[in-house]
Amino acid sequence: MASVDHQMSNPRANPADSYKLFGIQMPKVRMICLVAGLGVAIILPLLVTNFAVFQMTQVLVYAIAVLGLNLLTGYNGQFSLGHSAFYALGAYTAAILIDRYEVVFYWTIIPAGVVCFIGGFLFGLPALRLDGLYLALATFALAVATPQLLKYGHFEEFTGGVQGIDVFKPDSPIEALTADQYLYFFVLLCGVLLIIGAWNLVRGRTGRAMIAIRDNPIAAKTMGINTSLYKSMTFGVSGFYTGIAGALGAIVAEFVAPDSFTFFLSVWFLVGMVVGGLASIPAAIAGGVFILYMPNISEEVISIFFGNDPSAKALIWVTFGLFLIFTVYVVPNGLAGLVRLFIMKFARRPGE
């Protein structure tokens, strides 16, 4: 058959030379970036102040939430303005387990994820009938309702009402690490496991089905994909990730209260996702970094130009807005897209 001579000329692996790491085949450049990134993530917190470690932990927490949203929106094409609700649900699950049931903090992570998976899946079912803007609106309702529900009098016994719940930061069992560093490494471990899980998902049969539904739902159905099930499941998995982020976030912040989980938190996740890059896993980290540091950077920029002029404080968010517009214009595929572009240029050169 004609097929045999084609095989020789068409390498079946990806064109770039690839290596194996953790059993995953990947191009050399990507592997170098990964190892370097992981190295920085492990060594840097040992060298900086506790506050900087706390900030880095928060970056990872946001990154996990952004990753959850990206699985839903970036890969599956379903919009959500309601992820603050899943984040809140995860945070409260962890806080209540720790506060009322004296569960050790690391045993609360999976339950928080599972509760949010169920929540996401159930919300995903009625959401099947909604597309685009209408789905955005329905999820917006979820985001608006959740803080109010957490304040609701009859739940106060569990939720602590407007006061919220205090969560105490776990002590480090390892003498060489401060409590902040210990928590950072715990969050890092969770993040790495979740990233590996997400990476496995999106590069396999499930991920192909998710992307196929986003690209062409009718064709996906005709190819035998149970689009309803996949969409609900993706909502569940997205909830799982964001719920875990919420649980970790509660422990990192040592506190949960309804007003920490307003609709604006959802918008932050959305900003992180778009700035980081849609349908990309490393983008989650970039998104997390952007969410946490960009407001601070805006503040720095203002103080450089206006000194301590108090009226200039108002310009912080203007600067942030300009940064945001700039990012969206200059790197429409997100920061991850920018990095990918550089890597492609860099990787091509020796070969060509």
Next chain:
Amino acid sequence: MSEVGNALADGSILEVRDVAVHFGGIIALDGVSFNMGRGVIQGLIGPNGAGKTTLFNCLSRLYIPTSGDILFEGKSIMRTAPHKIADIGIGRTFQNLALFRTMSVVDNIMVGAHNQSRSDFISNAFRLPWVSREEAVLRDQAWELIDYLGLGGVAHQPVGGLPFGTQKRVELARALAAKPKILLLDEPAGGLNHDEVEDLGNLIKQIRDDRNVTVLLVEHHMSLVMSVSDQVVAIDFGRKIGEGTPEEVQRNPEVIRAYLGTTN
């Protein structure tokens, strides 16, 4: 039950029985019936708007007929969910392309093999050993189709940027990946030049022979339909106006009238 027996006995793989589709006041199909034998290539012709794609959409359960019945291998598909259609062996391509634009050619074809694989969210997230093995099998099958259809040069490119004719071939490969018993081709020659149309005709026959597929072909290129089809059904305004061998249909006065107008 006797009808079911008859259908299988005379080798019909598909029976379309009096299928009508009404959209509000518009009658897209008005009681079309025909049978298809196993292993044949059957042409489905008709002027624009005759209802050909509507019929395809009924066969892949994207439209629900207002009345009538469709039997596949002797069983009605009227209660089959759209996503189960690939499972029972009905594959299709789309007139205006319905590929997954951002995905590579390989990945598109691997989505086509969705019904040939079983891994789910959890087994994928943990990448269990059997998932890796399943993936390897799917990848090999996808590459076999890539070689079969000569798509090797573009295998890793996103399909959205490929030429129309190439995308049509990717759709064909994707449909074949599901190992269909019957293949519904909706204008596969669209956008092809004269030589390419001839190649396509040979390819369709080759696919039928190599892969034991029955083919229902909607096409406007009459030369293509008449050269590859064993049987041709002609419809116009949602009604069947002729049926038979290509020669018979070409001589059919109703068909000639539908294509050339009523000048008597």
